[in-house]
Amino acid sequence: MFRFANPNRFMNWSGKLLPWCAAATAILLIVGTYLALFVAPPDYQQGEAVRIMYVHVPAAWMASFVYGVMAASSAVALIWRHPVADIAAQQSAPLGAGFTLLCLVSGSLWGEPMWGTWWVWDARLTSVLVLFFLYLGYIALVNAFDEPTRGARAGAILALVGVVNLPIIKFSVDWWNTLHQPASVFRIGAPTIAASMLWPLLIMAVGFTLFYVTLLLVRMRSALMAAKLRALRLQEFQAA
Amino acid sequence: MAAIAQFFDMGGYARFVWPAWGLAVIVLGGLLIDSVVTYRKRRRELDAAEERKR
Amino acid sequence: MTRKRKRLYIVLGGLALLGVASALVLSAFNDNIVFFYSPSDIAAKQVPDGRAIRIGGLVETGSVKRESDGVTLDFKVTDGNTALLVAYKGDVPDLFREGQGVVAEGKLEHGMFRASTVLAKHDETYMPPEVVDALKRAGHWQGEPPKQSSAAKP
DSSP: OGGGGSHHHHHHHHHHHHHHHHHHHHHHHHHHHHIIIIISOOBTTTBGGGGGHHHHHHHHHHHHHHHHHHHHHHHHHHHHOOHHHHHHHHHHHHHHHHHHHHHHHHHHHHHHHHTSOSOOOOHHHHHHHHHHHHHHHHHHHHTTOSSHHHHHHHHHHHHHHGGGHHHHHHHHHHHSOOSSOOOSSSSSSSOSBOHHHHHHHHHHHHHHHHHHHHHHHHHHHHHHHHHHHHHHHHHHHHHO | OHHHHHHHHGGGTHHHHHHHHHHHHHHHHHHHHHHHHHHHHHHHHHHHHHHHHO | OOHHHHHHHHHHHHHHHHHHHHHHHHHIIIIITSOOBOHHHHHHHTOOTTOOEEEEEEEOTTOOEEOTTSSEEEEEEEOSSOEEEEEEESOOOTTOOTTSEEEEEEEEETTEEEEEEEEEEOOSOBOOHHHHHHHHHHTOOOOSOOOOOSTTOO
16 A cells, blocks of 8 residues: 555656546536536525535535544554655645635524524534634644654644544534534435435535545645755755 | 526525635635645746756 | 744644633533523423523424514424423524524523524425425425424414
């Protein structure tokens, strides 16, 4: 498995995969947006306001998913000391923070007209805000050290500590009563969302996922080029 | 024209629906631009460094 | 600013963010983790008058009335077993409807609940209106609220 994570091999295969990922992302997001805004029906209770869902829910899923990737990469980096895993974790963080911010703000914009409030401190909303702070804390911590390996180590530990928040986010709506409603899609039993709304939602969600994969590959390639650049400059310096 | 206006009105929820979608464009677009700009910069720097080496 | 000092500040900033995060978790773990109580909880707990609490449940069908002052809204919140009368002055959210979920902030006053804020809580069902109509016509609609409680029927 680590064969693909060798930096040179990674540059090789990611360069070939990238255009396909980018094209698939563009198609899915365009189709998803069209279906969400023009084809999907209004909700029987929420009317047209339900169209916020097609932004909010994929962003919420990605907020947790990206954190999962970040924590898993951090574990790999800590246990096997693999530099590409550190890069994967570090380059995931700004993307995850972006998805979380989008989830929080779109949720607020949805809560005001439907629930009658921009924000409440219920278990779901609070745990997602904590997730946002975890991303910011991770980014700050990784950059707080002069020596990159130490920053990476500290960040990896924080990422792993924060992983306890993921089940709290997922199950907060089942464990405690909250203003936020329980899950409509990833639940025991059939989804409680009509197929005409579920399909656009899933297409948007896959589009968001591929968007993340595409940008992660781009950012990891940038980081690997930066590492190579540092090595070349060191050689120049030593030669001079 | 009425159909277009009706679409943008979003059943009276325009001031919530469009900012949510607008923010999605800003956040995703911002991440995309940041990633691509950094990538191009690194590529240029690396090419220049490799050129010097030769 | 020396680099050491800068690092110190960045670490402190990171720690502060973490502190905020943990504090939020901890405070949530205490009282806030349960966002509201059901009318049955309220009846069982003997909550004293005047304490600020949140109650939640469904707005009982047929219970919503405007008081004679034209401002105050009366409705009953039910959890299927117990219903609690709520009085509220102010605007209700768009999803405030009979049979739908509701969370009210306020305090108990002589056996009824005086709300200062009313929030709507919707369930996890998303459907186009036509499908709901079709289900209702076919008699398969299960989304109706529990029609219970003796005194509430108009």
